[in-house]
Amino acid sequence: MAAQKINEALEHLAKAEKCLKTGFLKWKPDYDSAASEYSKAAVAFKNAKQFDQAKDAFLREAEAYENNKALFHAAKAFEQAGMMLKEMQKLPEAVHLIEKASMMYLENGTPDTAAMALERAGKLIEHVNMEKAVHLYQQSASVFENEERLRQAVELLGKASRLLVRARRLDEAVVSILKEKNMYKEIENYPTCYKKTIAQVLVHLHRNDYVAAEKCVRESYR
Secondary structure (H helix, E strand, O other): OHHHHHHHHHHHHHHHHHHHOOOOOOOOOOHHHHHHHHHHHHHHHHHOOOHHHHHHHHHHHHHHHHHOOOHHHHHHHHHHHHHHHHHOOOHHHHHHHHHHHHHHHHHHOOHHHHHHHHHHHHHHHOOOOHHHHHHHHHHHHHHHHHOOOHHHHHHHHHHHHHHHHHOOOHHHHHHHHHHHHHHHHHOOOHHHHHHHHHHHHHHHHHOOOHHHHHHHHHHHOO
């Protein structure tokens, strides 16, 4: 089965290369057809569990779509290449490609897709590099906030805040939780605001900043 899929993939690669060739009667490469063949090759390699070759085929697909100015499809292919790297446990490299995809989504005018890609990248790297995950969640939250999708933004901020607390980066956690609290006020979710006040107080106490903790409690009664 695997050998059959590999042969199938190689056939699609050969077709893709043929689509890119130019000659006397064909002045421009057929990038769209090439991208389609690279995609089929990538899927066949993936099914054969040849993840490195699948990754390369997805990258070639992305390049073909880029050459054809089809940024959304190029971004999707970069994401798929990232997923192949995930299968190979090359998580930093996988995240790098997904970040590249998110930038393309933004350039293409699909910010929601960009934000969701950043969130996926954060989840991938969270258990390996908390600092990077915090950055990705904050980036994703910013994109949602710019689109005035505060409910999605505040969820991502919450993930960043929890990681900052776990990493003992308490000064940054205080700032992040305050931003969460203000967003919950903006969307009029007052019960969660009170929960965030408790979280603020606990973090201030861990920082031995009793004045700031007391101030939070006082402000919550206003």
